[in-house]
Amino acid sequence: xxxxxxxxxxxxxxxxxxxxxxxxxxxxxxxxxxxxxxxxxxxxxxxxxxxxxxxxxxxxxxxxxxxxxxxxxxxxxxxxxxxxxxxxxxxxxxxxxxxxxxxxxxxxxxxxxxxxxxxxxxxxxxxxxxxxxxxxxxxxxxxxxxxxxxxxxxxxxxxxxxxxxxxxxxxxxxxxxxxxxxxxxxxxxxxxxxxxxxxxxxxxxxxxxxxxxxxxxxxxxxxxxxxxxxxxxxxxxxxxxxxxxxxxxxxxx
Numbered sequence: 259x260x261x262x263x264x265x266x267x268x269x270x271x272x273x274x275x276x277x278x279x280x281x282x283x284x285x286x287x288x289x290x291x292x293x294x295x296x297x298x299x300x301x302x303x304x305x306x307x308x309x310x311x312x313x314x315x316x317x318x319x320x321x322x323x324x325x326x327x328x329x330x331x332x333x334x335x336x337x338x339x340x341x342x343x344x345x346x347x348x349x350x351x352x353x354x355x356x357x358x359x360x361x362x363x364x365x366x367x368x369x370x371x372x373x374x375x376x377x378x379x380x381x382x383x384x385x386x387x388x389x390x391x392x393x394x395x396x397x398x399x400x401x402x403x404x405x406x407x408x409x410x411x412x413x414x415x416x417x418x419x420x421x422x423x424x425x426x427x428x429x430x431x432x433x434x435x436x437x438x439x440x441x442x443x444x445x446x447x448x449x450x451x452x453x454x455x456x457x458x459x460x461x462x463x464x465x466x467x468x469x470x471x472x473x474x475x476x477x478x479x480x481x482x483x484x485x486x487x488x489x490x491x492x493x494x495x496x497x498x499x500x501x502x503x504x505x506x507x508x509x510x511x
Contacts, residue, residue: 262356264384266371267293267363268396269310271478271504281313284478289394294318296363298355299329300380307365328355332376352380356389367504369478370398374416374448397478400446403506406484407444407472410510414444420457427457431464438469439511447507454499461507462496465489472508475499 270284281290293314301307307329311320320327333348356362364371364380370393372378384391404411417434421427434445449457454475461471467490476482485497486508499505 259357259359261387261389262298262358262360262362263390263392264353264356264381265292265296265361265363266377266381266391266393267296267365268370268394268398269365269367271369271397271399271476279313279479281317285396286394289396290314291318292394293363295321296361297322297327298360299327299363299365300352300377301329301331301365302367302375302377304329304331306367310365332380349379349383353383353387353389356384357387368399368448369402370396373398374400374418399448399474399477399504399506402477403472403474403484403508404444404446406474406477407508408486409444409470409472409508410442411444413442414446414508416446418447419449420447420460424460427460428464431461435465435469435509435511438509442510444508444510447509449505449507451504452501454501454503454505457507458497458499461509462489462492465509466511467493469509469511473497473499474506474508476503477506479503 268285268289270279270281272279293311299307308324311324314320330352333345353362364377366375366377368374372381381391400416404414420430437443438445447457458473465471467488469489470486471489471492472484472486474484
C-alpha cells in the first residue's frame with residue numbers, strides 16, 4: 259500500500275477564533291485548498307482546528323463533513339512539564355492514517371507546524387517511517403516577529419518558555435542576556451497568553467537598560483503590532499499586554 263504524506267499545514271495566529279479575519283490575507287490559496295481535501299489531522303488543539311476548518315469550508319468546500327473527520331490531538335506533556343509528552347505509542351499511533359494511505363495534516367497554534375511546536379516529534383517519526391513530509395508556506399510567529407524586530411536576524415536562537423518560578427525565571431533571563439551580549443545573538447521567547455504580562459514585567463525588571471527588547475503581539479491579525487526599544491525606554495512607556503493574544507519576545511544585548 260502506498261503511504262500517505264504528512265502535510266505541515268500553516269495556521270492563522272488567532273487561535274481559530276477571529277471570524278473577522280479573511281483567511282486569504284494570511285494563508286495561500288494552495289494551503290486552503292489542501293486543507294479542504296484532508297480528512298485526517300494531528301492537531302495541537304482540536305477545537306481551534308475545527309474552527310479553522312469551518313472558515314476554510316466557506317472558501318473551499320471540505321471534501322468530507324467536519325463531523326466525519328478524524329482530528330487527533332498531540333499527546334499532552336506530563337503534568338507540570340512543557341515538552342512534547344512521553345507516550346511513544348500515542349505518538350506513533352498518530353501516523354496510522356498515513357500508514358493506511360491517507361494524507362495527514364499536522365497543524366499548530368504557532369502558525370508553522372514543528373517550529374516552536376511539539377509537532378516536531380511527529381515529523382521526526384514520519385521520517386523514520388519513510389513517510390514523505392510536505393511543508394506548505396504560511397506564517398510562523400517566530401520568524402515574523404524576528405523579521406519585524408530589527409534585531410540580529412543573522413544569528414538568533416529560540417529558547418521557548420522560561421521557568422514559572424520567579425527566581426529561576428530571573429536567573430534564566432540574566433543567562434540569556436549574557437549569552438546575547440557575548441554572541442550578539444537575538445534570543446526569542448514565548449509564553450502562554452495569560453502569562454504575557456508576567457513575562458513582560460520580569461524582563462523589564464531584570465534586563466539591563468541598554469538591552470533592546472522587541473515585543474510582537476497578534477501578528478497577521480487586525481491591530482497586530484511589533485515594537486522595539488531599549489529596556490530603559492520600555493520602562494518609561496510601559497505597555498500592558500493582552501492575556502488573550504499570542505506574543506513573541508525578542509532581546510538583543
